[in-house]
Amino acid sequence: MNPHEHPELDAFLASLERGRLLSGTVAAIEQFGVFVKLDDGPDHPSFPGVGFISPPELSWRWISSTSEAVEIGQRVTAEFLQYDTWNMEARLPLRATQPDPFQAFADDVTVGQELRGRVTKLVPFGVFVEVADGINGFVHKDDFTAEPTQVGEELAVVVIEIDREQHRLRLSAR
Structure with missing residues (x-):
């Protein structure tokens, strides 16, 4: 899309500063993302929203x-x-305005701590286990005494690594 063909939209988007809060209404939901019609600024010439x-x-x-x-x-x-x-749109990370549950979880948990969890996904190299609401950790297949066989199965796990930056929790089920 050529910004010169849409000078009002280009000027609006170019004037925005990183971190500025923008409000709007969800206009369309696609598998590849969500379009937001912003309260301020012009309409998009092709998409249901500028955001x-x-x-x-x-x-x-x-x-x-x-x-x-x-x-x-x-x-x-x-x-x-x-x-x-390229698309003449404002990229909006919605989650940036919401509290990060992983950081709060990491504040309350230590390496070596035992937790209970529910298997949420089986993969060839291990399993994902939900140990708190929305907090999933990974148990590598080498870190099992007896590998779980189905989603929903309850497990006792031990925290072996907490990576706050990557939002990763490594667990063991030995």
Whole structure:
């Protein structure tokens, strides 16, 4: 898309500063992201909204579908991340305005601590275990005494690593 063909939209997007809060209404939900019609600024010439939220930026929690995080017509407020000059849209990380549950969890847990959890996903190299609401850790297949066989199975696990930056929790089930 050529910014010169849409000078009002280009000027609006170029004027935005990283971290500015923008509000609007969810206009469309697609598997690849969510379009937001912003309260301020012009309409987009091709998309249902000038704001765009990619799936990883919708929520701190794991979601299998964008429609799990928002619904059409919902009011949202998000921080401006960047001006996507290719699509002429404002990239909005919605989760940046929400508390990060992983950090709160990491404040209360220590390496070596035993937890109980429920298997949420089986993969060839291990399993994911939900140890708190929306907090999943990973148990590598080498860290089992007896590997779980189904989703929903309860496990006793031990925290072996907490990576706050990557939001990763490594567990053992030995």
